[in-house]
Amino acid sequence: MHFNYTNICLCLALLIVTACGDQQGSLFSNPPASETGITFKNTLTETNDLNILDYLYFYNGGGVAIGDIDNDGLPDIFFSGNQVKNKLYRNKGNLQFEDISKTAGIEGNSTWNTGSVMGDINGDGLLDIYVCAVVGINGFNGYNELFLNNGDGSFTESAAKYGLDFDSYSSNAAFLDFDMDGDLDMYLLNHAVHTQESFGKADLRLKRNYQTGDKLFRNDGDKFTDVSEAAGIYGGVNGYGLGLAVSDFNQDGYPDIYVGNDFHEDDYYYLNNGDGTFTESSKQFFGHTSRFSMGNDVADINHDGWPDLISLDMLPQDENVLKSSEGDDNVQTQRLRTERYGYGYQFTRNMLNINQQNSTYLETALMSGVAATDWSWSALFGDYDQDGEQDLFISNGIPKRPNDLDFINFVSSEQIQNKMNNTKLMDQQALDKMPTGNIHNYVFKGSEDLMFKDESGKWISKDTLVSGATAMGDLDNDGDLDLVTNNLNGTAALYINKTNNKSNYLKLKIQYKDKNTFGLGTKAFSYAKGKLQYKELYTVRGFQASSEPIIHFGYGEITQVDSIKVVWPDGSYQTLRDVATNQTVIVNPENTAKFDYTSLLPHQKPIFEKTENNLGINFNHIEDNYTDFNRQKLIPYQISDRGPATAIGDLNHDGKDDVFFGGSKYIPSQIYVQNDSAFAPFHIPQIAKDSIKEDVAAVISDFNSDGKNDLIIGAGGGDFYNKMTALLDSYYIQKNSEFDPANLPESFQNTSVIAPFDFDEDGDLDLFIGGQSISNDFGKMPQSVLLTNNNGTFSNKNEDALSDLGMVTDAIWTDFDSDGTKDLIVIGEWMSPTFFKNTKGQLSKVDVVQKDLNGLWQSIVPFDIDHDGDTDYLLGNWGTNTKFKASAEHPMKMYYGDFDENRQTETITTIEKEGKYYPIEGLDGLTSQLVFLKKKFNTYASFAGSSIEQILDKDVLEKAEILKVQELRSGYLKNENGSYSFVPFHNKLQVSPIMTMLSYDFDSDGKEEVLAAGNYFGVKPYHGRFDSFGGALIKGENNVILSAQIGLDLSQKSVRHLNILDLKGEKHLLVTLNNASTQVYRLNRK
């Protein structure tokens, strides 16, 4: 008997539907309103004059706050409604709640309420409630209301009395003591709306606007004073503030602020200067941020005692939604926005930023698995399963998607526009065009190595609600974290945590002094079984909400915590020792001592120290303006930005090493010669004259054995094509002080690497020249060549073994079979590391490497990483922090062929999702090259969800060549008696492409280490920007130090070469960057 799969699904669906009364996930249950008494429903009433077409934040929802307003030990719940009255529910215990809204007097008077926050504003030990409102557009009246807690279950609205009765476009507020005077100050988050004035340059943020601009208020006792201007807080007409987080991000004892701004405005990262002012520093610390920033949250997820940050956006996972939704900018628009209009890089996806201890953040959302959670509002970190790792809850959904491309096209037509601008006739039709987006909430289980696992549908049931503001608290006082979401057009949902006694916890309740009675800003460092957990108490988290003022830790099986260091807002601390788990500890300041914040800073002595004048090497590489995607519109990444070349050798015959840097197209190369104390520019007319070519590889050596060094330069750049002579590699022979151009065998590919070695053992240097690509024909295999040297004249050996080698990026001569002769290893993109055995000058491909290792390999270096005495090979690859996806089972596939039969080839890169292959490009991307697809798909909806087989006809696909990648991770080929298997690196080495590696004894401990560096920007904005890898020192398999801790920060730069420079016996690290100035670091040696 066969069970029909569909029937089983139907049965399951039926079960789920019938179980709706009390929905059960394995970790959270959702008790119904009939049991809890919580009936609050944020019902939206759409009218002709008020809907998503009229008010851009019509669907942002209300607020929710959890806190014990009557100090009975049970946290109560407050909801603000957009158009419905606010509600306050008193917790009676046993998850029973009583609606006390009427008697409490908190129902509110504003037309449109948003975020709600509980906090003790007047320092009387009672939680007050601050409710934000949008006032002054769409006929919205009222003001932000402050409900002061009378202590008897009633509240008195007192906003005006404290100077907090704003009638602006408020979305949220946060309480913090930014000036450390012991009382709570307030940051008010306002949002902009689209007007003709809201666009334009970033410096719009400098001009204050009452309604849209954020504000900072100092608590002066009985009144709050606006200090925004003096404190350096932006308040412009372009501040679309939706996300707000307070944390001491740089661990200097003063709270800092992160503001998530929607649309084109950058997020703000306000670092507290400690003198009442802030310095907005987002560009310095974040290479890129979320674009349509919504809610955010802060927690230490990697156990280093520093707060990490997630900022939400709206990238969908589902192919159908993804391909019918507006996404990222195009390349040229992004360039204008960043280079001309002053904005930072922003991309449409969630960003997970790992704090690198007062250095730039490591952004890992794609790798960590939390980048795409669709229309996301609130993020809350918490150890929901109490295993000691931070988990993540993300609320989600929108009733109608205004970023649907078919809808946008519909309302874009002039006729519709005219009708919509002048009448309301088209509104209903326009509204109907928007698809619904009631996506389920997400929950992720945190684990080590920065990874999160999607447990939606398991820990929680998959809902069809539109959930926004979310608050966290222990509603049933059983020690685990419960959640409450404010839902649009649906009853508020309680997520009751069922961990209970399955795993151990500790709750800290803080009782602090002065007017900061709940101790906002208190930090707790927990040490148990060698593992650090760190929490900081701020209640305004997620989105338009505040959570219960408690600190919660999960401990798994651990029954006793070794110690908890509590650092108070005033900079003093005390230590609790041997604390039993499964209890609530009330902490007061006792026996405190001054806390030394410098103790949190990295202890390692920096190995690298930046030289002040770069030793005179003032080379600034300027990449030319050529944009690959304007011509070959569908290639997966650029090929024009692989330079510059760097070569070190003596060019002026004085016995000292000099440096050659290649120029990009039309820009001359530069040479720096070594003098007695530094380097100085040096002009060799014959070489400088040849400025047309783009120099991507170079070698200085004596090729004609006349005792003087010559120079060979590999040309690339991807712009010149066919048999243009600017694609030919250059060869300059030094004669006296002149350099004479000489010829190399003709080769019209974009060169990537020149590897010299005397492979035929005749006493002169021969060359392997790697071909990376063929201009205008990406996907076609270039021909790499082996050139034999005969008295300085090179001839092509026409080595058979090298035919169809692939898109080569790097090559080394190395004795991989320990026979005393150096062999050749070649790596590249869409190919496996390829080993060529050298037998008396004859190369033959050997099969010593693990199968299915096609990667986007960028760099290779020999290094005994496992310290077992043989040579392993470290390989830099693309990394996993990317929208590319590849495995042996489901390789990334690139179709290559002339799909539109215009006698030019195209490529379509596809990745697997649930067994099917989808192009990474959307319809606009594909049709920019393949116009015929416009006839096949005349709506985005008809295209969305189509696999490559549904997009292109079978016979077209059959004619196409398919290039594959099975491995995107960087790692190493482990040498096991001459055969090599691949071992991936840890995740912190997978955040960006590793473009170059250098083996050297940097710390002079007598052993070599490998310095790895990279980052890469040559991708379309949909892929983001691989910019947050600052480099790493690899000492061994499990011994990797990220660069921030050793004095090197190469983040936000795209590194091409690392070289050691010797100046008067002192060793320096030369770092060559693409499209940036070269850097020189002194090695701090013992």
Next chain:
Amino acid sequence: MNKIITALLSLIFAISCKAPQKEEPITITPEDLDASINQVTDIMIHDIFSPPVASRIFAYPNIAAYEIVAMADENYTSLAGQLNGLTAIPSPSTIDTVNYDLAAMVAHMELSKRLIFSEDRMEMLRDSLYTIWEGKNPVLFTSSKEYGLQVADHIAAWMKEDNYAQTRTMPKFTVDADDETRWQPTPPAYMDGIEPHWNKIRTFVIDSAAQFKPIPPPAFSLEKDSPFFKELKEVYDISNRITEEGDTSEEIQIAQFWDCNPYVSVTRGHLMFATKKITP
């Protein structure tokens, strides 16, 4: 007996098949052509074509229709030999009678269909007209349709050689923001330069896009005395003045008449993007 019945039945069957077909006249009015052009316009709004592309979509079907009408009416001169590369359309076969107006309509709809994306919407109009015409006079309809399609093929073959297809996949306009003398997109829409390769398409009448070279604008300069700056300032001043005067000013009326900006930026509600519009 059986044989006779069979023969009779066959005869009846044969006669019934040969029942006289309708032979009503089919009259094509200017409104019919208007309807077809309107349908094309609506589809272009849906499919979103930029104004230059829209002009091309209008041109070829109308030339086809005109050539057919001109063949039957000596008041009109054929464009063959007058338009670059256009040769005389084929004559209808002498055996059949052809309604030239009907054939012109068929050619118009057929070519239009090939030029737009949403073919189904063009087919809707075509099939409803076909049904009507066929009902009136199937023989005439069929011969006219076939002739119309024949001419459509002839024009399509000419059209195919105009280099339009090649320009579709030519490089996008490259923005060089470092060069202040060059045009660059502006917010909020950051709209692309449209049709940077339009001059590579075969012209209809003039010998090439380069036949009438305009005098170049004055060289970019922000020096107060430079001709460029003076012209810039003039535009700026007028623009300020007419903005103040409001939408009723003559200049604004003139500007709106000439406005064929294919994009409009939408800043209402949640919308913020470069949107494309069309004023054919």
